Each structure stands twice: as C-alpha cells, then as structure tokens.
Amino acid sequence: MTKLANNRITTSALPSSEEPVYAVPSANLVPVSDHLSRMLPIPASRMFILKNSVKAYQVANPGMPAYDASQGDGGASLPGTPPEILEQAARLQIDQGTAYIMPAGTDAYRRSVIEQYWKLGPGLNMGPANVLAASGGRDALNKAYEAALHLGHGRAGDAVVISRVPWLCYNWGPYMLGANVILAPGLEQDGWSYTEDSITASVKFAAQSGRKIAAIIITSPDNPTGQTLTPQRQAALAKAALKAGIAYVIFDWMYHYVTDESPMDLNTFLPQFTPNERERIIIIDGITKSLGGSNIRNAHLLASKDVVDFNAARMSHMAVPTFYSMAVAMAAYAMGYENASRTIVEPTNASRVLLKSFFDEIGMDVLMGKGYYAFINISRFLNGRGWGDSEQAAEYLATHYGVAVVPGSFFSPFGRNWVRFSYATPPSYTLSAARRLVEGLASLV
Numbered sequence: 183m184t185k186l187a188n189n190r191i192t193t194s195a196l197p198s199s200e201e202p203v204y205a206v207p208s209a210n211l212v213p214v215s216d217h218l219s220r221m222l223p224i225p226a227s228r229m230f231i232l233k234n235s236v237k238a239y240q241v242a243n244p245g246m247p248a249y250d251a252s253q254g255d256g257g258a259s260l261p262g263t264p265p266e267i268l269e270q271a272a273r274l275q276i277d278q279g280t281a282y283i284m285p286a287g288t289d290a291y292r293r294s295v296i297e298q299y300w301k302l303g304p305g306l307n308m309g310p311a312n313v314l315a316a317s318g319g320r321d322a323l324n325k326a327y328e329a330a331l332h333l334g335h336g337r338a339g340d341a342v343v344i345s346r347v348p349w350l351c352y353n354w355g356p357y358m359l360g361a362n363v364i365l366a367p368g369l370e371q372d373g374w375s376y377t378e379d380s381i382t383a384s385v386k387f388a389a390q391s392g393r394k395i396a397a398i399i400i401t402s403p404d405n406p407t408g409q410t411l412t413p414q415r416q417a418a419l420a421k422a423a424l425k426a427g428i429a430y431v432i433f434d435w436m437y438h439y440v441t442d443e444s445p446m447d448l449n450t451f452l453p454q455f456t457p458n459e460r461e462r463i464i465i466i467d468g469i470t471k472s473l474g475g476s477n478i479r480n481a482h483l484l485a486s487k488d489v490v491d492f493n494a495a496r497m498s499h500m501a502v503p504t505f506y507s508m509a510v511a512m513a514a515y516a517m518g519y520e521n522a523s524r525t526i527v528e529p530t531n532a533s534r535v536l537l538k539s540f541f542d543e544i545g546m547d548v549l550m551g552k553g554y555y556a557f558i559n560i561s562r563f564l565n566g567r568g569w570g571d572s573e574q575a576a577e578y579l580a581t582h583y584g585v586a587v588v589p590g591s592f593f594s595p596f597g598r599n600w601v602r603f604s605y606a607t608p609p610s611y612t613l614s615a616a617r618r619l620v621e622g623l624a625s626l627v
Contacts, residue, residue, distance in 0.1 A: 235580035248584035249615035256474030287315030334429025403553025410551030571598035583622035
C-alpha cells in the first residue's frame, strides 16, 4: 500500500522493481483530460513587427529621422540602469559567490525589499518571509496565477479577470497555466476601467459556465491605456472583488514609480484591508520599467506566507532567479530608489507634460495617466480610409512616416480604434515623434 506522509511517498509493501509505479499516490494523480488538444494556440507577440516597417522607411528615406514610440524600454530609449548600480551589483555578486541561493531569494534581498524599498513599518505583519524573488514581471505574474489557482478554489479552468483592453500577456499568461480569462465589462469613454458592477457581472458570468474566479488583476498605471487609479480607488475595487468571492487580487505596480506624483505607499495602502483580506492580496513590483532594467529581469511578489512558500517549493524544482538580478535591485534600493530611478523617471515625466500639452492643443482624444503610455483614439482617421482597425494605420504610419506605434487591436478587439504611444523617451524625441504621428494621421483624411 502506497501513501503520502509529509509530502513524501512511503510504502508499507514496496511493489516489485520490475513493475512501473506512479511517483505520487493514486488519489493525487492528475486527472486525464484532453483539453490541452483543444486549447487555442498561443500566438507570439507582434510588438516587434512595426520596427521592421520603420527600418524599411529609413532605407527608402535616407537621412530622415524615424521614431520608435512602440515599446516602453527605458534600457533602450533612455540611459537605463545607472552604471554605478551595475558595478555595485557586480561587487555584491563577487562577495556572494556562485553557489546556489534559496529559491525565494536571499535573506539580504528579501530584507532589502521590505526595509529599503517599501520601508514597511511595524504592525502590518509583513516582513522578509512575505517576499518572493522573480525573474521579471511576467515570471512574477505567472507565479501569482499559479498560486491563485491552487490556493484559491483549487481548480483548473477557473477564471482570471482582466480589463477590457489589457496588456497582451494578461491574455495569455493565465491561459497557458490552466485558467480561462474574462475581459471585464468597461466603457470606452471611461478607459475601460473596472467598476464594482463590472466585477460583480464577471463573477456571475463565470458562474454561468460553472466556474469561479481565481484572481483579478488591478494595474496602475495601466498598460496599454496609461490609466491611473488612486490608491483609494484600487482598494475599493479590491475589496469589492474579495467580497464577491474572487480568491485573490493581484496588484501589478510595475509602472507606479514612473509618476510626477507619489509612488504607492504600502504603509497607508495596506491598513485599508483587514488582516484576512491582506492574505488574499498579491503585489507585484520590480525594476524593469522604473530602472530601465528590461534585461536584468528582477521583480518581486509581496504576498502571504502561504503564497510565498507555495511558489518557493515549486521554484526549488525549476528555475531560480539569478543573484545578480537581485543584487542590482539591492544596490538601487540602498542608493534610495527615488535617486536610483531618476534617469528613467525624470525624462519620462517631462515627456508626459510636453505630450499632454501638445495633444490638448490640437484636440486629440487621448487617455493619459502616468507611467509610459498614451492611448490615442484614431477612429476618425480610420474612418477616412475605411479601415476596420488600427493595425492598418500603424503599418501605414511606420512605412510611410517612420513612426512606430502599437495598434490597440494587438491588445484586444475592443481597442481597435486606438494606438499606444510610448513616451519613455527624451522630451525632444517624444515631441518630434508626436508631431510626425499627427502628420501621418492627417494624411489619412
């Protein structure tokens, strides 16, 4: 008889060594299902396609400037992570050595996140044990999805709720891990923002197919729309989601430091939730955007110890984030993150002010909050050509005017009349790119 004790297989009577045997007890076997053969193939991102069209423009128009306003990558379009931080991280790596580290991250890293980055005060019951290191934002999100599915309602095929026009990876990350994805109701004129009613409607919609909701993602500033929610509004939506029976709320704050206001403050945010509610909150943050560390790949989850321990156990059998990525974060946090991120945040903030003034002056319909992106309504220009969505316009702008933007239809069919414009660039570049964009759009009518 085979049984499980302390997560290990024990046997009272071992089977013959000549017979196959499952690695886990029969009661714990994964049930057979053919749903993998029926899943929609996950498409590759098309974000880089328009860059090639801009290159074609440059070949056809030698000497003419071209503009990439498609992707938010401060490591490419701005100075990126300061060299002194990278050098300090290298020294930390030398001191650490190249032996294995703990799957959740080193003790020093986890303390740094709590004490130097978030500066958490006493009384919130959040400490280093609530921190999990991850290899960038996508990895952190995938860990959050898995924890929500397993620890929430404990079922594959339940749902993750995202906004009506979401970042592309929100569509496919949960799906490839066994969750279905629901686009919450939202009105275009409101930037497709969640409401308490849209959250309730999503829960009811899932129930119609026998599903529950494992998690909802709340992101501010948003990608692609740039929409920004106040901390109070985020808390209200989260509490409504938990009350409606959604197992976990995932806050994606990868852009929150890129603001001319104040970044999120957990010392004032977390007290808006009861201790039980805090157990169902997962916060994701990192250095990808605010420090221009796109290829450094460091992010962290701040969550209940159950969520952290769940993921750390799995990571011990899979990939562990590199120490160097943690060292870069630690060096930046020790410097004081406001100072460390200045080379990314300050030019982006300046670009935002110029861009908003420019679009206001010409009367463009634009969503602009904080972060990296402006979401621009180009429906009247599409109508002038009879084009069904912004992909055709984006290809035209790249090929004929040398400016790359991302079609809103790449994110969702509900964004088909919009394009995403990245202003994570120096102010003069941002303004020149916007002028070229408007010139190209004007030629469509």
